[in-house]
Amino acid sequence: MVGAPYSGEVTTTESSSGVEELASVVIRFAGDSGDGMQLTGDRFTQESAVFGNDIATLPNFPAEIRAPQGTLPGVSSFQLHLADHDILTPGDTPDVLVAMNPAALKVNLGDLRRGGTIIVDTHDFTDRNLSKAGYASNPLEDGSLDDYVVHAIDLTGMTVASVEEFDLGRKDAARSKNMFALGLVSWMYGRETDTTAAFISARFAAAPDVRDANIAALTAGYNFGETTEAFGVRYEIGPAPMRTGTYRSITGNLALAYGIVASGVTSGLPVFLGSYPITPASDILHELSKHKRFGVTTFQAEDEIAGIGAALGASFGGALGFTTTSGPGVSLKSETIGLAVMLELPLVVVCVQRGGPSTGLPTKTEQADLLQAMFGRNGEAPVPIVAPQSPADCFDAALEAARIAVTYRTPVILLSDGYLANGSEPWLVPDVEALPAIEPRFATAPQNGDGPFQPYARDAATLARPWAVPGVAGLEHRIGGLEKADGSGDISYDPDNHDLMVRLRQEKVDRVAQDVGPTFVDDPDGDARVLVIGWGSSFGPIGAACRAVRASGISVAQAHLRHLNPFPADLGDVLQRYDRVLVPEMNLGQLRMLLRAKYLVDAVGHNRMRGLPLHVDELVEVITTLEKETR
C-alpha cells in the first residue's frame, strides 16, 4: 500500500516465451488447519515482498485449534494479493486456489473467479474425505469444475517420494506437502525460494531430518513446475514502484507491538503491559514479552481487569501503561478505564476488534466496538480514540495513542481489528531518529513554591494535570475515583464543582483535536459530489473502490479518520461540502451514528458484518449508484 496511486486496468500480456505478464494476482492457499497453510502463505508473501511486489494478505482460520480433520469447519486459508503497483486490499476474488483437500475446495470454490486456476492435491480426494466434505460425487471427475483451469496433482504422493531418503515415517513425510505446493507456486510466479530455504533451516535447526525434508519438498515442487508439461506458462508480476528505502513485510499485531516498544524509547519511559490472552490480540502480548531489553515489562494477569489495573498502577508510578485485548476484554475493563479518566493518568487500551457480540467470531474481523470505546462507561467519561488504517499503520497509531495519553494524561483507546492484526503489507522501515519524541514532563515541585501541591491544577493549553509520581518529596497526594475539587484534587461533593469537572474532562479530550491536522480528503478530480468516509481497516477496500469508480470516469472523494474522538476540527466543514456522504463499515453504522449526531449530516451507510473485509465490487456499485442519485 505504498508508492504511486494505481489508476489503470489490470493488464495481461502474453509473451512468446511462455511467460505471461500480469499486473496482479490473488492467490489463496487453503487446507486443513494442520496443513500449514498460514506458514505457506506467509512464506510466499515474504518471497513476493522481497521480489518487490506490493502485497496485501488475508489469513483466515478457524477458532478451533484443531477442528476435526478434513471437515469444512477445519479449513484454514491464506489469501494474498501481489501486484506490480500500489494495492490496497487482499482482493475480493482469488484468481488461483490451492486446495489441499476436498473440504478446502468446497469452502473456497465459491469465492474463486470464474475461469480461475485450481491446484488440488488429489491424494486426499478419497471417498471418505469427499463425503466428510459433503461431496456426493468427486468434483474432479463430475464436470463441476469445467469453468476452471484445474491442475489435479498428487502433491502428497510426490512429496513423500521426494523426501524418501530422510528418516521420516510416511505421515511425517507427507507433512512437507505444503512446502511442495509452495515450491510449485513459487515456480509459477518466478519467485526465488532461497529466503524460504533459509527460513526453514533456521526454524528446524534442531531437527535436521525435518529441515532437510522440507527443503527437499520445496525444491521438488519448484522442479516439478519446471519439468512438467502441465503448466504451459509461467507468470510474471513485476516489482511495484515504491518510495526508496528499506522495506520489510509486517502484520498489524507486530507493527502495533513495535509501536509500543518505540513509544517507550521515544518517551524514555519504561513500558508496562498488563494483559490477558484473547484472540486476536494475544500476539501483541507474545511479541512484547520478547522485548525486555527495551525495558518492556509484560504481566500476564489473572483477568482483563487485573491487566488494566496493573497497567494503571504502573502509570501511577511513572511507567507507560498499556493493556491489550479484544472487545469482550474491553467490556471487563470499562470500570478501570473510567477510573483512569478520573485519575487523569496516561494509559493506552488496545482493542483488536473481532466479530461480536459476546464470544462472537473470535478469529474474524469486525469494527463494532467503536460505540463501546466511545460510550462504554458509566458517567461522562470521554476517552480519545485512534484507529490504524492498514497493518503497517498500526505502528504509527500506537505511537500516536501513546503521545495523546502522555500529553493529555488520559486513557486512550486504540481500535485495531482482526484483519489488520493478521494481515500484512510492505513497510518502509522508519528511521528511529526521526520518530516523534513523547515528553512525559513529570511534576518536580509544587506549582507555587511552598504552597500545597495541586494535583488537579491544569496546563493552560492542554488542560492536562501534573503527572506527579511517588518518590518525589513534597508532592505527596491522594487520588481516587471520587469527584475531585478543581485544583486541589480533594474529594468534593459540591454541585458546581462537579459540573465544572465534568466539563473540564470533556474539554480536555476535545482539545486533543488541536494537534491533529485537518481531515485528509482524497479528491483528485476536485469536483466530487460524493464523499466516502471510513475508519480503521476498511481504508483498503474503500480506497480500492474509489480508484475503480474514478477509473470508470466518475469523481468520488475519500476521507479516512485516524482520530475518532475527538474528530478533526474541520470535519463538519468537510462533510458539508458534499451532496452525499457514504460511510461503509463492518458494523451496523456506528461511525455514521456519531457523524449524524454531531454534524446533522444525512450520511448513508454500507454495512456488512461477514467477518471479512468489505468487498470492493460491492462498494463500487454502492458508490456508483449513490453518485448517480446526485445528478
Next chain:
Amino acid sequence: MTIELELTAKDFSSDQEVRWCPGCGDYAILKAVQGFLPDLGLRRENIVFISGIGCAARFPYYLDTYGMHSIHGRAPAIATGLATTRSDLSVWVVTGDGDALSIGGNHLIHAMRRNVNMTILLFNNRIYGLTKGQYSPTSEPGKVTKSTPMGSVDHPFNPVTLALGAEATFVARTVDSDRKHLTSVLSAAAAHRGTALVEILQNCPIFNDGAFDAVKKPDTKDDAIIPLVEGEPIRFGTDGRRGVVRDPEGGVRVVDVDDVGEDALLVHRVGLADPSTAFALSQLSGAGVLQQTPIGIFRQVDRPTYDDLAREQLETAGADTPDTKAALGALLAGHDTWTVA
C-alpha cells in the same frame, strides 16, 4: 535502609477530615498505622497506600503519603503494576472483607500466589459497611441483615485460611483495639519481602456491633484469644489452662493442659515450608459467631517475589544497556528486508 528522619505520627496525617462513624474500629487502626509508620525509617514520599472501595478504603485519604483510592476490589491488581515497576516504593493495600473477598477475591489470591511485594491490610468487620449493612463473605451463617432477613445461607470465608490456601508467604491476624499487637504484627508484615496479608478484626458499631466482643471483653478475652508466638507452646485461657495439640485424626484441637501435659502442646513455628499446620490453626476460629480465634503470625516464609523476578528478567535481557535507539532500529528492520533504490 534506615534513615534518620525524625518523622512523627503527625507528619503522616493528612489535612483531610476523618469521616468514619463515631466508635468505628477504623480510627484505632489509622492511629496505630500513623503511629508506627515513622518507625519504618522510610521517607513519606516512598510510601504508597492503595485501596479499593468501602469504609475501610477511605484510609489513604488520611495519610500524608502517596495514595490511590481506586475501584471496588481491584487494589491488589493496581498495586501489582506499581510494585513491579517501582522497587523503591513501599506499597500497601487497604481493603475490606467485601472488597478483598467478594468482588476482588480473584486479584487477592493471585497477588498472594505471585508473592508481589505489598502489605495487605484486610479490615474484616464481617459486613458491608459502606453500602449500609448487607452480609459479607465473612459473615457467619444465619446472619440476619438487610439482604438476608431470614438469615444468610452462605458459608463464609476465613481470610487466613484462604490466604494460606493461596500459599501466601506472610499471613497474620490481629485486632483493631489491641494497638500493641497490631503494631507488632504490622511491623513484621512491613519487613516481609513478598505479599503480607494481615487480617484485622475491625468492629463496625453501626452495622455489626460486637462481632468481635469475645476477643475484646475483659471477661471472655482470655478464653477467646489464642496467641500465636514464635517458638512458644500454643497456650491460652485463664492461667494458661488451655492449649493446642495435634489431633491424631489430622489438624489440631484445643485441650485442657492438665489432661495432656505441657510437653504435648504444639510449639508455634511461623517458618515451616509446609502450610498445613498453619492451615489447621486457622480453622480453630470456626465459621460462626466468633468465640475463639488465634491471633498473631500464622506463616512467615521466604519465596522469591514476582516483582523481583520480573525485574531480574529485564536486567538479564539488558534493559539498562545503552544504544537503545540502535537496538530499536535493528528490531524494526528485522531479518528479511529489501531495498528500493
